[in-house]
Amino acid sequence: MTDLRRIEVLRFLERVQERDLARTRRWIADEERREAERIRGLRARPPAPDWLIELGHSPGEASGVRVAAAATWRANAPAAPT
Template sequence: MPEHSSRLEKLRFLLRVQEQQLDVTRRWIEDEERREAERAQGEQTRPPQPDWVLELGIGVGSRPVEVHAGRCYAIGRRRKTITREQAVAALGEGVEACTHCRPDTELGIL
């Protein structure tokens, strides 16, 4: 086989490898676009953040643990969304105010 023919075969092989890599890159791009679309859809369908949250105790009938502002990072898993009036009432009944978000200060109860 002449030298230039071998070189041509090598170049065609290189082209096939590069096309395969382009296919892989295109799949990665498609996957990332799908993830971005799913993320955007999740953000659009996410319920709005509550203004006030009551962190519940363990067990049926147990007392609530704390009142939190809805944006608080320290809210436990057992929670209930409440109104401003319910938050004020809970604090007035002796439920603790979260020491991180200070809902008592925000509600004007010191």
């Protein structure tokens, strides 16, 4: 390989690596943007309700409806935050 040919190959390699580096930097920026959005979303969540309405086990079952303080709420019960 002549010196001229070798420099052409090295310049080509440089362009490829610059392109790959630019792509990697875009991936990093995208990931940082997604993480910032995730954190913003967590911070923007409303506070947990002070109380919940527990619904009956069957649709239309009025006898199963009750109000519960959030601290005493059963996690496995169907509930609608209010």
